[in-house]
Amino acid sequence: MWKTEACCKCRAQPLNPLSPRAPCRCHRMEKTLLANPGTTASCPARARKWSNSQPADLAHMGQSREDPTGIEAFATPVSALPRTGSDPVLLKAPAPLGTVANSLRASDGQLQAKAPAKPPRTPSFELPDASERPPTYCELVPRVPCVQGTSLSQSCPEPEAPWWEAEEDEEEENRCFTRPQAEISFCPPDTPSCLLGPQNRPLEPQVLHTLRGLFLEHHPGSTALHLLLVDCQATGLLGVTRVQRDNMGVSSGLELLTLPHGCRLRLELLERHETLALAGALAVLGCSGPLEERAAALRGLVELALALRPGAAGDLPGLAAVMGALLMPQVSRLEHTWRQLRRSHTEAALAFEQELKPLMRALDEGAGPCDPGEVALPHVAPMVRLLEGEEVAGPLDESCERLLRTLHGARHMARDAPKFRKVAAQRLRGFRPNPELREALTTGFLRRLLWGSRGAGAPRAERFEKFQRVLGVLSQRLEPDS
Numbered sequence: 490m491w492k493t494e495a496c497c498k499c500r501a502q503p504l505n506p507l508s509p510r511a512p513c514r515c516h517r518m519e520k521t522l523l524a525n526p527g528t529t530a531s532c533p534a535r536a537r538k539w540s541n542s543q544p545a546d547l548a549h550m551g552q553s554r555e556d557p558t559g560i561e562a563f564a565t566p567v568s569a570l571p572r573t574g575s576d577p578v579l580l581k582a583p584a585p586l587g588t589v590a591n592s593l594r595a596s597d598g599q600l601q602a603k604a605p606a607k608p609p610r611t612p613s614f615e616l617p618d619a620s621e622r623p624p625t626y627c628e629l630v631p632r633v634p635c636v637q638g639t640s641l642s643q644s645c646p647e648p649e650a651p652w653w654e655a656e657e658d659e660e661e662e663n664r665c666f667t668r669p670q671a672e673i674s675f676c677p678p679d680t681p682s683c684l685l686g687p688q689n690r691p692l693e694p695q696v697l698h699t700l701r702g703l704f705l706e707h708h709p710g711s712t713a714l715h716l717l718l719v720d721c722q723a724t725g726l727l728g729v730t731r732v733q734r735d736n737m738g739v740s741s742g743l744e745l746l747t748l749p750h751g752c753r754l755r756l757e758l759l760e761r762h763e764t765l766a767l768a769g770a771l772a773v774l775g776c777s778g779p780l781e782e783r784a785a786a787l788r789g790l791v792e793l794a795l796a797l798r799p800g801a802a803g804d805l806p807g808l809a810a811v812m813g814a815l816l817m818p819q820v821s822r823l824e825h826t827w828r829q830l831r832r833s834h835t836e837a838a839l840a841f842e843q844e845l846k847p848l849m850r851a852l853d854e855g856a857g858p859c860d861p862g863e864v865a866l867p868h869v870a871p872m873v874r875l876l877e878g879e880e881v882a883g884p885l886d887e888s889c890e891r892l893l894r895t896l897h898g899a900r901h902m903a904r905d906a907p908k909f910r911k912v913a914a915q916r917l918r919g920f921r922p923n924p925e926l927r928e929a930l931t932t933g934f935l936r937r938l939l940w941g942s943r944g945a946g947a948p949r950a951e952r953f954e955k956f957q958r959v960l961g962v963l964s965q966r967l968e969p970d971s
Contacts, residue, residue, distance in 0.1 A: 651921075669738035672753040673745065675725045676932060683925055685934065691941040697775060703926050704772075704789065713796035714920050717804040719930045720866055721913050723761055724806070725754065726906070743906040746869060747876070747899050755873045760949055761932045762810050762870055767956055768935050769814025773826070774963040783967070784829040790815055791837040794845050799858045802916060803865035812849045815841065819957075819964040826968070855894030859901070861908035865916050872899040 681687075684696055704712060721727040725742020737745050745751040746758070769790055776783045790811055795801070797808040814820060821827075831838040851857035852868045859867050875881065875895055881888040902909075928934050936945045940952050 669748075669750050670736040672750055673725070673733055673737040673742075674753055674757060675723055675729075675733075675742060676757060677722070682928065682934065682937075684928060685937055685942075688942050689937060691939060691944060692771075692775075693938075696938060699925075700929055701772075703923070703929060707923065707926060709789070709792040709796040710802075712793055712926070713802040713804065713807070714917065715922050715926050716793075716797065716807040716930055717802045717865060717913065718917055718920070718922055719927060720761075720804055720806050721917075723932060724758065724866060724869070726866060726910055726913055727917075741906045741910060743867070743869075743909060744903045746873060747903045752877070755877055756949075757932070758806070758869060758873055759877070760936075762806065762813070763953055764932055764935045764939065765807070765810035765930075766813035766817065767939060767953070767960070769811055770817045770820050770960055771939070771963075773814070773820055773823075774960055774967065777967070780825060780829050781833065783823070783826045784833055787815070787820075787826060787830045788834040788837045791834075791841045791845070795840055798845070798848065799860075799863040803863060803912065805852060805857075805859075805864060805868035806866055806870065809849065809852065809868055809870055812845060816846075816849075817960070819960040822964060823968050854891055855898050859898060861905050861912050865909060865913040867898075867902050867909065869902070871895045872902070 684699060685693075689696070707715070718727075725733075725745060729741060734740055737750070739745055739748070742751075742754055745754055772790065773783055773786045776786050794808055794811045794815070797804045797811065799805070827838075848857060853871055855871060857868065858864060872895055875892065876899075881891050881895075883891065939956055940947065944952065
C-alpha cells in the first residue's frame with residue numbers, strides 16, 4: 490500500500506513547479522520549442538503535455554496550432570488548471586482579426602510552411618485602446634462554411650433596366666462645373682432603319698401608310714410617352730454617359746443649352762422642333778380623302794397635345810412641335826376642315842381653342858408653367874432661339890420683359906436639371922416603347938422621310954424653305970382659295 494502511494498506521488502510530481510536546483514530535461518526541451526515555434530514544423534506531430542504556464546481560460550480560447558488535436562486541452566477541466574503569476578497584464582489593443590483568423594485554422598487540417606506565433610496569453614476581456622475601439626474576442630474566429638451552388642437570383646438573373654430608368658449617382662448630380670472638352674451631340678448614331686431602306690425618296694407612299702397605321706394603333710397617351718422618351722434623349726436629359734458628361738463639363742443637356750459650347754445642341758433642337766412640326770402638318774395635309782379624314786387627323790393632333798401638356802406627360806418641346814403643326818398657316822387656313830372638327834369632335838375643338846392655344850402663348854412668352862413637379866421636360870425653344878441670335882418680336886417694352894423672363898427661366902431650368910431628370914425617369918418607369926414608333930419620332934428618321942436620303946444632307950434653311958412650299962401646294966389642292 491505504501492508502495493502504491495509512492496508510485497502515485499511520482500506520477501503526480503511533474504505537475505508541481507520545478508525548482509532551479511532540479512531541472513528536468515523534458516521541461517527544458519518543451520520551453521525551447523515554445524520559444525522557437527519555427528522548429529515545430531519539422532517535428533512530427535505528437536501529443537504534448539501542457540504545463541501550468543498556460544492561460545487559465547483554455548476552454549474559451551480553443552485549440553491552437555501547437556496542439557492540433559486539442560484533446561488534452563479540453564479533457565482537463567478549467568478548475569484543475571491553477572492560475573500562476575505568469576499571466577500578462579491586460580493589452581491595450583487586440584490582435585487583428587485577419588491575422589488571428591488565418592493562424593487559427595486548425596479545423597481545416599492544412600499544414601503551413603511556418604507555424605504561427607503563439608496566441609497571446611490574455612484574459613477573456615480586453616480593454617479598448619485610446620481610440621475607443623470596442624473590445625473584440627479575437628483569439629478564436631469561427632469559420633463559416635461557404636454555401637456551394639447558385640442562388641435563385643443568380644441562376645435566373647433579372648433583365649437589366651432600360652437606360653432611361655437608370656438611377657443617377659449622387660456624386661454625378663452634385664458635381665461642379667468642369668472645363669468642357671468638346672461639343673456634344675445626343676443624336677443616336679446612324680443604324681439600319683426598320684422602316685426605311687438604305688436609299689429612299691422623299692415622302693414614300695408605302696412608308697406614310699405604315700406610319701399612319703402605327704399612330705392609329707397607339708392611343709395618344711402611349712404616343713406621348715414615346716415622344717417624351719425621344720425628346721429626353723435628344724435633349725440630353727436621360728441616357729447621358731459619363732464620357733459625355735466629362736466632355737461637356739456639366740451633367741445634362743439642359744445645362745449645356747445655356748453655355749457657349751452648347752451651340753451644336755441648340756441647333757439640333759431647333760431642327761428637331763421644326764421637323765416635328767412639318768411632319769405633324771403633313772399628317773393633316775397628306776389626307777387627300779374625304780373631309781372627315783382630315784378632321785380626324787386634326788382631332789388626333791389635338792388629343793396628342795393634350796397628352797403632352799403639363800400634368801400629363803409634361804413634354805413641353807413635344808407639345809410645342811404639335812401646336813406648331815396645328816398653328817402652321819398651311820393648316821390653319823383649312824376652314825372647311827376646322828368647321829368639320831367643331832361639328833364632329835366638339836370637345837377636341839373646344840380644348841384647342843380654350844386651353845391649348847392660351848397655354849402655348851404663355852409658354853412662348855416665358856410665363857407658362859415650368860415646375861419640375863408637373864413638367865418633365867421644359868420648353869427650351871424660346872431660350873434656344875434667343876441664344877442663337879434671333880430677335881424678340883413685338884414692341885420694345887414688351888420684348889424687353891419677354892427677354893428677361895426667358896433668361897430667368899433658362900437659369901432656373903439649368904438649376905433644376907436634376908429635378909427634371911427625376912420627374913422624367915418617373916414618368917417613363919415601366920414603359921416599354923414600340924421600336925418602330927420610337928424610330929418614327931427620331932430626328933434622323935423624319936429628316937430622311939421628308940427630304941429623302943439625298944436631300945437630308947442639304948443645308949437646313951434650304952430644306953425647310955422647299956418643304957414649306959410643298960405644304961403650301963398640298964394645302965391649296967385640298968381647299969383652293971375662293
